[in-house]
Amino acid sequence: MIRSKTSIRVASLAAAAALLAACGGGSGDASATGAATAAAPTGEPIVIGAPFAQSGPAGIADHKDCWNGTDLAIEEINNAGGVNGRPLELSVTDIDILTPEGITAAFQKLAAEKVSAIQSAFVIIPPPALDAAAAYGAPYMSGDTNIDAQKLATADTAKYGNYFTDPAETYYGSGFVTFLTQLSDSGSWTPSNNKVDIIRGDTAYNKNIADATEAAIAASGGKWELGQIIDITAGTKDWGPVIAKLQANPAGAIMVDHWIGAELASFSQQFAGDPVADSLVYLQYGPSQPEFLQIAGAAAEGFVWGTVIGVGNTSDQDKAFRAAYQAKFGVDDVSMGMVYTGWCYDTVNVLANAWKNVDPADFAAVNEYIKANPYDGVTGHLDFSKQAVLIYPTVETDPAKGVTHYFYQVQGGRHTTIAPDGDAEAAFVKPAWMQ
Numbered sequence: 001m002i003r004s005k006t007s008i009r010v011a012s013l014a015a016a017a018a019l020l021a022a023c024g025g026g027s028g029d030a031s032a033t034g035a036a037t038a039a040a041p042t043g044e045p046i047v048i049g050a051p052f053a054q055s056g057p058a059g060i061a062d063h064k065d066c067w068n069g070t071d072l073a074i075e076e077i078n079n080a081g082g083v084n085g086r087p088l089e090l091s092v093t094d095i096d097i098l099t100p101e102g103i104t105a106a107f108q109k110l111a112a113e114k115v116s117a118i119q120s121a122f123v124i125i126p127p128p129a130l131d132a133a134a135a136y137g138a139p140y141m142s143g144d145t146n147i148d149a150q151k152l153a154t155a156d157t158a159k160y161g162n163y164f165t166d167p168a169e170t171y172y173g174s175g176f177v178t179f180l181t182q183l184s185d186s187g188s189w190t191p192s193n194n195k196v197d198i199i200r201g202d203t204a205y206n207k208n209i210a211d212a213t214e215a216a217i218a219a220s221g222g223k224w225e226l227g228q229i230i231d232i233t234a235g236t237k238d239w240g241p242v243i244a245k246l247q248a249n250p251a252g253a254i255m256v257d258h259w260i261g262a263e264l265a266s267f268s269q270q271f272a273g274d275p276v277a278d279s280l281v282y283l284q285y286g287p288s289q290p291e292f293l294q295i296a297g298a299a300a301e302g303f304v305w306g307t308v309i310g311v312g313n314t315s316d317q318d319k320a321f322r323a324a325y326q327a328k329f330g331v332d333d334v335s336m337g338m339v340y341t342g343w344c345y346d347t348v349n350v351l352a353n354a355w356k357n358v359d360p361a362d363f364a365a366v367n368e369y370i371k372a373n374p375y376d377g378v379t380g381h382l383d384f385s386k387q388a389v390l391i392y393p394t395v396e397t398d399p400a401k402g403v404t405h406y407f408y409q410v411q412g413g414r415h416t417t418i419a420p421d422g423d424a425e426a427a428f429v430k431p432a433w434m435q
Contacts, residue, residue, distance in 0.1 A: 041082025046360050048074070048088060048348065049110030049118045049138075051095035051103075051129075059097045059121065061261060061289040065337030066121035066143065066344035067092065068329055073348035075328070083355045088348070091115055100128040107132035116360040117141060117351050121340050124203070127152060134159050137363040139354075139370060141347035143340055145169045145308060147208055150388045157387075162367045164350075164384045166343060167308040167391040167403065169205050172257075172284055173212025175306065175394045175405045179419055180253055180280075181223060188428045191252030192278040195227035199242060201258040202233045209257050209284060227251040236263060239270045246276045253280045261289030265296035272299040275433035280304065287408070287415070288339040290331075300410045302431020304418070308391055309379045310406040311342040312423045321345065321378040333414045346377030350384070380404045393420050 052067050053059040074088045082088065093109050096102025103123050110118055111132065117139040123129045126142075126149035133140035140163050142149075147168035153160035180196070183189045196217055200210045210229065217224045230245050246254060254276065258264060264286040271281065286292060287305040312318040313333075325341055326332055354369040374383040380403035382389050389403050396402035399422060407419035409428060417425045 038079065038081030039085075041078055041085050041087040043082070043084070043086035045087050045089040046083055046355060047091050047113070047115045048351065049113060049115030050090055050092045051106035051110060051118070051120055051123075052092050053097050053121075054092075054094045056094075056096045056098065056102070058124065058260075061291060061337070062340050063097075063121045065289075065340035066119070068325070068337075069341040069343065069345035070119055070348050072325055072328055073345045073352075076324075077348070077352050083352050083360075088352065090119075095123070097123040098125070100125055103128040104132050107136070111136035111138075116355070117366075119344060119347060119351075120144075121344065122146075124205075130160055130163055133162060137162055139164060139351060139363070139366055141344075141351065142166075143309060143343050146205065148204070153387055161371075161387075162363065163387055164347070164370060165388050167388060167395075167405075169209050169308075170212040171308050171391050171394050171405060172209045172306065173214075174216045175308070175391075176213060176255060176282060176284075177216035177220060177224060178394060179306070179407050181220070182419065183280075183428055189280060189430075191280070192250065193252045194223065195225050195251035195253075197227040197246060197251040197254045197279075198229045199246075199254065199256045199258065200229055200231050202231065203259075205259065206257045206284075213255060213257070224253075232258065234258075234260060234263070237266060239267045240274075242267075243271055243274055243276070246279070247274075250276050251279060254282065256281065256283045258284060259286045261286040261292040262295055265292045265294075265300070268292075268296045268303055269299040272301075272433070278434050280434075281431075282306070285339070287410070288337060290335045290337055293334050293410070293413070293415075298413070301413070302410060302429070302433070304407060304409045304428075305415075306405065306407040307339050308405050309340075309343045309403055310338050310408075311378055312404065312406060312417055313425055314417065314423050317378055338408070338415055342378040346375065346379050346382060349377060350375045350382060376400075399423075 052063040078087045091113055093106050095106035107129055118133055120142045122144045126144050126146050142165045144165050147170050150168055153163045198210050200206055214226055217226050230242055264283045281303055283303050283305040285307055288307055293300055353375055354366045358365045358369045371385050381401050390396045392399045392402035392404050408415040409418045411429055417423055418428050
């Protein structure tokens with residue numbers, strides 16, 4: 001199974017990666033890909049506005065990943081001559097993603113600068129961002145992963161037709177149960193029982209994931225059974241009481257429905273020291289943040305996690321992107337973010353592709369072009385015709401028609417892709433507590 005890729009992008013990334021490696025380019029090396037043959041763009045800049053969290057209490061790691069992916073895309077595009085001779089530029093403003101006032105202020109500031117698009121990793125409260133972006137009209141590229149935001153946008157496409165986003169968080173729930181079924185049916189894992197415990201975080205995002213997981217379990221026809229739901233709050237440091245509840249009535253699989261990488265690292269350390277024997281443990285999304293492996297260290301080994309938008313490591317395009325990114329920012333597979341790096345890189349290329357064909361100042365025309373013209377990127381096939389891209393394999397059975405829902409396992413100290421089958425680097429390996 002091979003995903004359809006854009007050969008020009010593969011060649012561009014491969015050339016950039018080779019050049020970066022030769023130059024030893026780091027994050028401050030603005031000329032790392034500057035030896036491209038295209039003439040440097042000299043026209044009026046096309047500015048992308050970026051509300052990236054830099055000082056707030058949440059989101060900084062993910063937003064930095066998005067910032068890096070955006071920077072890499074802009075650098076490559078400018079080194080290839082820009083967009084019709086015009087360079088891309090980035091205008092970054094800090095944002096408090098936890099309050100309506102902070103979100104609105106950041107978006108309105110960028111609108112006042114008359115940027116040509118807004119690039120966002122995500123906000124915790126989407127409606128203020130959607131409203132501010134709608135009032136301005138420029139394309140709003142987001143990684144919100146939020147079913148409620150998608151329902152708001154599709155209920156009034158005339159107002160919110162400039163909102164383009166990734167698959168909803170509900171697919172974490174349904175996709176997880178599908179993953180368990182496929183892993184079990186393949187013989188790669190024999191569950192100790194069919195119960196699934198859920199450790200549920202305290203955000204609406206986590207509740208939506210838990211609800212979707214429950215629904216998928218109920219729809220499994222008895223293949224899986226809901227065990228216990230254990231509620232936690234953000235900032236949990238002592239996971240002992242949670243682990244004790246898990247041990248009291250062990251389940252075959254445990255979903256830790258929480259998104260903060262550092263806190264999941266703390267859970268991993270404490271669980272590894274006192275595990276629930278034979279339980280497969282899935283950590284929802286948060287291990288994608290670089291601090292997870294940095295903090296958890298050897299205790300991370302064997303844990304499984306997933307993301308609805310991620311970077312693989314099997315296709316030529318995947319490998320070229322990783323090489324270019326790692327060379328530019330001086331990181332490796334352990335310290336590279338696995339989600340917003342690729343997503344934000346892709347969405348800049350979606351914008352550039354539209355601007356090559358439509359006047360960037362004509363927001364309505366740009367938005368319609370994006371909807372009508374899918375783009376094949378490192379996260380998969382980005383078809384924004386319904387504003388939120390489709391996901392493979394939960395919705396789309398053809399990997400060339402959706403972004404890929406990846407599952408990884410920490411093996412040998414790095415994130416190793418184990419599903420879906422066509423993108424797997426390795427098979428699932430029993431962690432130490434299953435031995």
